[in-house]
Amino acid sequence: MHLIAISINHRTADVALREKVAFKEDAIRSANLDLFETKSILENVILSTCNRTEVYVVADQIHTGRYYVQRFLARHFGLEVDDIKAISEVKVGDEAVNHILRVTSGLDSIVLGETQILGQMRKAFFIAQEEDTTGTIFNHLFKQAITFAKKAHNESDIADNAVSVSYAAVELGKKIFGNIENKKAIIVGAGEMSELSLLNLIGAGVSNITVVNRTLAKAETLASKHNVSADTLNSLPNLLAEADIVISSTSANGYVITNEMMKQVASHRKNDSLVLIDIAVPRDIEPGINAISDIFNYDVDDLQGLVDANLRERQVAAESIAQQIPNEINAHNEWVNMLGVVPVIRALREKAMTIQSETMDSIDRKLPNLSERERKVISKHTKSIINQMLKDPIKQAKELGNDRKSSEKLELFQNIFDIEAEEPIPAKQDKLKRSQRNLSAQILSFE
Known part of the structure; x- marks a missing residue:
């Protein structure tokens, strides 16, 4: 999965061009749905304001995802794909996450630190969420970005000083x-x-x-x-x-x-x-x-x-906020990496608890005269042994999530403990589940 942000903003296009590629408010919902049905696009959010038009997607491939977003924009606004390429910035991976965080907190705005964009980003995310074009990745990332921006504004005076x-x-x-x-x-x-x-x-x-x-x-x-x-x-x-x-x-x-x-x-x-x-x-x-x-x-x-002095104050506050963004990117990446680890840990715990349960059944057969209190004491201590035995393997599994070869090492981990973890449910599975749900709804509507 790959995060891609395609941005048409005040740096890439003048106001006349930005006006040509601005989504009408009543077209955002259908545009999200249209993009979501596009090949390679697994999740998407569309942001359109007076100063920027941006499309954020989770795609299964970088090149095809980028191309299909650019083609979608070109088709929607009656332009050529090359026209869109000429007036847009493309950010991928960590750069895309960085861009979303900067935009949401007002660091990428014409008026540095303005707070209106936070509300606009929140609205764009909620619309996409209501239309079911977001999933595991974006539901987490956009909530993180909105929370970060609110905290940044509350803890700094970036928006308190007039700069117009x-x-x-x-x-x-x-x-x-x-x-x-x-x-x-x-x-x-x-x-x-x-x-x-x-x-x-x-x-x-x-x-x-x-x-x-x-x-x-x-x-x-x-x-x-x-x-x-x-x-x-x-x-x-x-x-x-x-x-x-x-x-x-x-x-x-x-x-x-x-x-x-x-x-x-x-x-x-x-x-x-x-x-x-x-x-x-x-x-x-x-x-x-x-x-x-x-x-x-x-x-x-x-x-x-007064404006110049206030702008300097905003720039100081903006630099302080910008210094926090790498930690937010790392937190997001750690969360994404844990998506592959959680099913492995769950499978390990389920196997261990199955063994404990089978052991208790065996004890019940061999010692049928145990009192209820004695049985509870034995059950508690066997679970305690299992939890202590699992502590280090679970810690190791979590650390594997941030390893460059995490997939290979997690597979080896599963082989060692003879477990089989379910696949995590990020973008592709989310999209499949939503498509199946929409198909079911359509079938019911015809009945």
Whole structure:
């Protein structure tokens, strides 16, 4: 069995290409089932987000497994296999496990350490599990990856520091005011950066928000989308008199908020402080406003310093998380290796307990007058002898699981003790059992 991860992400393809190979949400389930029926594919999970499309499979062969996944993607999106090869990364074995762990914990994201991908990975796994396209290997690996990512985020501050300008703008407001849930905010502009700032304000618990734009229709479109208020630039001076936080991001050629405007606003203000955050380039807010009492103006350079410092903090945390990944890979490999050992240990114990049971039967025939207490004492001591005798062989069997020649040595182990272990039930047997179960369900549905 071989783990393969095929990834189309922000490093391998630009956004236009990534859009072409993104699965629609209502197509993920059928796509998982379609891939699962493909030759060589024993288990599979499909992850599709705005920044990446990834397919994880357990395959019986590396080359055929990789090819059939690439062919599946090409067919699904109406492309050539070579097109998929040109925009994808292929990871196999330990590299695939490493990739899954890094993606799930946010170390492979455009925004380092973001936590949204954890939920997306969990959802992708649950969908595949519900469609029965995962089995022994992936049921263990994805639970391990999700648990690792949650623990990594909880034990580090990787996701606590803002690393986008729009998010940093809101974080700055929180640093100044503390709790900003009851503050009045104004978003100047109705473009992409304005919407990101709006979303970050809403995420921080702010509900009293007004979107202001030169064109009222655009302000209303953005405002109605997020259930906040809208107004025109002409109303800005009146709104500023009541506001606490202003985040401005327009494409205006001149200053939208001037010193003269703020001098007039300051004379009518009732609130203590007004924080102006200018994330536009060129700037929307005229420099020098800081000279006005209780009005504080920050531009994109001020925020960039905060972003850079936070990014360094995230990088330190990310490096700490990355150092834990080799241990996770080793743990996964040890678990996989034990899949072949467990049936051998089970067979050894079953043979030993059969001998003990037969011995007790013999004792009962030869010593029929034993009391129940005497029989229990003899049974307990014979089991104790067996457990002590099995301790070292079981330890040796477990160590064989990590040996390069584990299959040969486990076979010799079975010959020595004259036992025959059942085959472990990873991918191939899982797939066969699921296929048989699905076939049975189809037959019942026709009856």
